[in-house]
Amino acid sequence: MSYVVKRDSLISDIGQKCPRAIELLTDYGLSCATCFLNQFDNIEAGATLHGMTKEEIDRMIGEINEVLKEEEL
Known part of the structure; x- marks a missing residue:
C-alpha cells in the first residue's frame, strides 16, 4: 500500500487519494470532508x-486504509 492514512493526514489529501473515503468520513459525521x-x-x-x-478515530482510519488497500488490488 503506497499511501497510508495516519492521524496527521490532511483531509483534502485523503479525499484526493481515495475518493471513496469522502463517503466514509461523512458516514462518521465529518462534514468537513x-x-x-x-x-x-x-x-x-x-x-x-x-x-x-481516539478509539473511533483509529477505527475510522483503519477502515479508510482498508479501502485504500482494496483499490490497489
Missing part, C-alpha cells in the same frame, strides 16, 4: 472537533 477548509485540517483534528474519541 467536503468543506473547502479541509486542506488545512488533519483527520485527527477534524474528528476531534466533531466529538470523536
